[in-house]
Amino acid sequence: MKVAVYPGSFDPITMGHMDIISRSSKFFEKIIVAIGHNHNKAKGMFPVEKRLEMIKLATKNMDNVEVHIYDGLLIDFAEKVGANIIIKGVRNSKDFEYEQNMALINNSLKEGVETFLLVADPKYCFISSSMIRELMYFKKDVTEYVPNEIMHMLKT
Numbered sequence: 001m002k003v004a005v006y007p008g009s010f011d012p013i014t015m016g017h018m019d020i021i022s023r024s025s026k027f028f029e030k031i032i033v034a035i036g037h038n039h040n041k042a043k044g045m046f047p048v049e050k051r052l053e054m055i056k057l058a059t060k061n062m063d064n065v066e067v068h069i070y071d072g073l074l075i076d077f078a079e080k081v082g083a084n085i086i087i088k089g090v091r092n093s094k095d096f097e098y099e100q101n102m103a104l105i106n107n108s109l110k111e112g113v114e115t116f117l118l119v120a121d122p123k124y125c126f127i128s129s130s131m132i133r134e135l136m137y138f139k140k141d142v143t144e145y146v147p148n149e150i151m152h153m154l155k156t
């Protein structure tokens with residue numbers, strides 16, 4: 001079975017993430033959306049359990065999508081869930097440069113694990129979780145940047 005992992009912080013999930021999940025779910029039998037969580041690092045805006053609930057709600061109509069939390073190295077998590085494909089979305093050359101390094105590190109840690117980079121839809125190229133957090137901080141409307149299903153969960 002072709003299982004792919006789509007990792008990220010998802011703090012919170014955005015329409016850009018949804019686009020990558022939806023497009024990649026057509027090419028693999030199972031997509032595991034994996035929330036990277038390192039308890040030595042800053043907690044982020046939303047607790048990981050809340051991010052998990054948000055993504056589950058937003059992807060509830062996608063039959064081949066699962067949502068997990070992982071701690072530690074992505075490559076170890078991928079091995080644990082039997083995935084040899086990592087999916088990443090790239091919005092611009094900065095993303096590409098970062099993801100190229102991540103793909104090379106992950107491939108050197110475990111041969112045979114490939115990273116598939118999906119070019120973001122131009123209408124989502126300027127959206128990021130950090131931009132949403134900033135807009136929320138200044139009490140601006142973020143309705144068009146996050147899935148409808150999670151709007152009610154954005155209050156921290």
Ligand code: PNS
Pocket residue numbers: 007008009010035036037072073074075102105106
């Ligand atoms: O949405 P983000 O913040 O770009 O997601 C980053 C994430 C969580 C995917 C990345 O930091 C990650 O994979 N962290 C786990 C540690 C790891 O495997 N690092 C790569 C080898 S050094």
